Amino acid sequence: MATNRTKVPRPLARQLLVEAGHRCAIPTCRATPLEIAHIVPWHRVQRHDFHNMIVLCPNCHTRFDRGDIDRQAMFRYKELLRLSDPNRVAPEDPSPRAGLIRAYRLFQNEMTRWHKSISDLVAAVVLSSTGFPIENLRRCRSAASVARAATDKLGELGDEGVAEAANHVFDWFRHWADDVFDLKPSVFSRSGDDYEEWKQERFMAFVVLHEEVCAALDLDPTELDFFEAERDGQELPQVSLGTRGLWETDE
């Protein structure tokens, strides 16, 4: 299948070998001999890029190709090599890929914080007869402005699709917050079905964003942890939907 595959240039191969200390990059293996692997496969990227390549022994390479070691794990091993390099000269230009993933995580965390602040505000209003507790209101507004900044940052580092999808998530939360500030009765007395539909809408906004980010990274959606701000009042864990059939892959 990889018919037009070009040879890995010698300087690049050397750079990769030195990065891994001329040993398999899996820390618990470190075996030889060595092969050079593309993390996102050659047939998809069609180029040799240092940030997408890693040195493996034939055994680990086969396990990677078989899927025993997934791509996200392989990127972590690559990251470990970078962090453990004693000659590392400051965190010089980190790869755009790593920057986008960091911005995505930041966005998710800030959306979660904002989500929690709105939920807390709803709870506080329901419990008190005196209107909006000023402290909750302040937290909510500050979380919203940080979330706005995180949205812009993600849009800046991603492509147009990422920016649009991130704004869509942001808008969903803004409408929710506006409803709460306007004391729309629907916020407090949604029927079960309405509530499910409303949550589903938020969920789909996160799904679309996840797909856009993965497309920008040239990853399958299962290769990056999925994350969604969870329902009111509950903990907000990071979940992996990779095995839940939401995204079917044909690989």
Ligand SMILES: [Zn+2]
């Ligand atoms: Zn190995």
